[in-house]
Amino acid sequence: MKNKSEVTIYDVAKALNISPSTVSRGLKDHPHIRRETRERIQAMAAEMGYQRNKFASSLRKKRTETIGVVVPRLNSYFMATVISGIENITNKYGYGLIISQSQESVRHEVSCISTLYNSRVDGLLVSLAYDTENLNHFSNLLSKDTPVVFFDRVAECQGCMSVVIDNFRAGYEITSHLISQGCRRIMHLGGSMLRNVYFDRFNGYKQALADHGLEFENELLIVSELNNKSGKEAAESILRMSNRPDGIFAANDTTAVAVICELKKAGIKVPEEIAVAGFNNEPISQVVQPNLTTVDYPAMEIGEIAASSLLNKLNNTEKFNVSKIVVKHRIIVRESTLRTGNH
Amino acid sequence: MKNKSEVTIYDVAKALNISPSTVSRGLKDHPHIRRETRERIQAMAAEMGYQRNKFASSLRKKRTETIGVVVPRLNSYFMATVISGIENITNKYGYGLIISQSQESVRHEVSCISTLYNSRVDGLLVSLAYDTENLNHFSNLLSKDTPVVFFDRVAECQGCMSVVIDNFRAGYEITSHLISQGCRRIMHLGGSMLRNVYFDRFNGYKQALADHGLEFENELLIVSELNNKSGKEAAESILRMSNRPDGIFAANDTTAVAVICELKKAGIKVPEEIAVAGFNNEPISQVVQPNLTTVDYPAMEIGEIAASSLLNKLNNTEKFNVSKIVVKHRIIVRESTLRTGNH
C-alpha cells in the first residue's frame, strides 16, 4: 500500500499527463522546459505535497548535498558561533550539516572523519584536534577529491583551503600592549605547538619581546591544554615562582579567567601586580573581575567564509584559486591589563 | 569509467563467485548465511575497500539512519553538553545527526522542522524555541509516525516523549534555600510562561513563598528573554525600586550573572543586601564574584536519555510505553546566597 505522504514525480507526471522526466526537469527550472509547462508542474507538485527524495537523487547524482563539520569541542561560545555562521550559509543553499566532535583527540578525529567519509559528505569543514600530528586520515577523502576547508586550527595540505586570523600579529599586538602597560616579565600560557593557532601566538609573543628588547626565557612559557584545570595549575606554578611575572598572555580566555581567579584568591592584585590578557573574547571575559583584555575573534565570519568557500569549491564557482583567507581580528583592551597611571 | 573507490556488493560478489544478495546478507550478519561464507564475504569486502552506500540503502529501506536535532541555541555550555550526550549514543549505534538551531524563534523552528522533514530523518530530538505556541509544525512528522522526543523545553503531545528535570521542585528548593538564608522579599526573573521550564520554576517559587507564609506580588516577577541584556535591564529596574528585594531567583545563570555584575557596579552587596541564585550550573557561575548558587542540570544525561529513548522507539526495543522521564537535579549552594552568620 503506497503511503499517501510519499508523492513521487511519477504521481505528478500522471496527474498532468506528461512524463516523469519532464517533471524532473520542470522542478529544477531546466531551461529546455517551456515556461508554461514548468509552472504547471510546480503548481501541481506543490498541490500534491511532493517532496524530492534525497536518497534517490543522491544515489543517481552521486552527491549528497550534505557537508561534514569536525570541531574539537562544541562547548565554547566561539565554536557555537562559528557553527552558526556555517549554518547561515549552508541552509541558504539547501545543504545539510553533519556535526561531530573530535573531543580534542586525534583518535576520535580519525573516527569522525571515517564516519563522514562513509556518509559520503560532499565536503568537509575541519578544525583540528589538540594532538593531531598529520593528515593521513584525510587521504581517503582527498584522493576522492572531496574538498576540505580548514578553519581556525588549520594545517598545510595540498589542495586544501584554510580560513584563519593572523594569530602571529594578534599575539604580537597583545604582548606589545602588555609591554606598553609597563610589563617587563611576561609569561605565555600556550597550547600545543602542533597547532598553528598556538604556535603563531607564541611566536608573535616572542617577536614582541625581542622587538622591545626583552628577553624570552623558557621559564616564561607554560604549555597546557588550556582548560580550566590547566589555568589553575598555571596559577599555582606562578605563585611558587621566586621571580614572578608581571604580565600574562594566555592563549585563550578560559585559561586567563582561571588564572585570574586563582591569583585573586592568593591575594595578588590584577592588573597592578600581574596584568592578564586572554584570547577569543568569550562572554566570560566580561564577567570576570577585572574584565579581561582579549582578542576579538570574528567567529561568525570565519564560519560564513569557510562555508562559502567550500560551497564555491563544490559548485566550481570559485573565482580564484585561493589557498588561505585571513580574517581581521581586533584587540579589546579592558581592565585586566590597564596599569597606566598606576605606574 | 567506474571510479575505483566505489566498490559495490556486485564487485564483491563477482570476486567471490556468489550472488549480491548473499553478500548483502553476509555483510550484516544475517542468520541465514553460513558462518564460513559470512567470514569470506567480510574479509573480501574489507580487502576491496567496500563501503556501504547509504543512499541506495535508505532508498530501499526507507530509513535514513539519521536523526534530526532542533535546539533553541547552541551557544551555551548546557546545550553543548546535551549534544555531546546525544552524540555519545547515536554514534554508538551508527546514526548520523543533523543539528539545527531555531534561534529561539518559532519562525526558524518551523523551517528547521520542515528541512528535517524533507531530509526524512528517522526521528527528532527537540527543545522548543522561546515563543512556540503550538505543535502544528510537527503534524506532518507525526502523521508519518516519525517519533519525536522533546527534552528540556517540552510540550504535551499525543505520542511524543519528553525528558526533563523536575523544574517545579528545583524552583521550590532554591526559593526555600533563599528563605532559609533570611530572604523575605524574593524576586523571580523568569522566562516565557509558554515554556514548561519557566512556568514550572515560577510555580515552584510561588509555592515555596506560600509554604513559608510569604506573599507573592506581581512586582516581584520580571519575565524576559533571560539573556545578558535582559539581566542588565532587570538589575536597573531593581535599582529603581523603592522597596527592593533582598533575594533574587533567576531562571538561568546568564541572567543571574548579569544581575550580579550590575548590582555590584551600583554598590549593592551580594549576598548581604541581595542574595542571587541562578539555574543550570554553567561554568560562568564559578567565575562571577561571589560564586553563584544554582541548580545543577544533568545535561549529559538528558542528552543520553533522550537519544536512547528515541533509538528505542525507532527500533521498537522500548520495553514500556513511557511518556515522560524525569532526571535528578541538584541544588548547588555557593557564596551568592550564603548569608547565615551575617544575620
Add this chain to the structure above:
DNA sequence: TTGAAAGCGCTAACAA
C-alpha cells in the same frame, strides 16, 4: 521542447 528507458546500489520477497 518532451519522452523513453536505463541504471545509480541496495534490499527483501520469493523461489530453489
Add this chain to the structure above:
DNA sequence: TTGTTAGCGCTTTCAA
C-alpha cells in the same frame, strides 16, 4: 543456505 528478481525514486542520455 543461497540465488533470482523486482523495484526504491530520481536523473540523464538519447531519440523523437
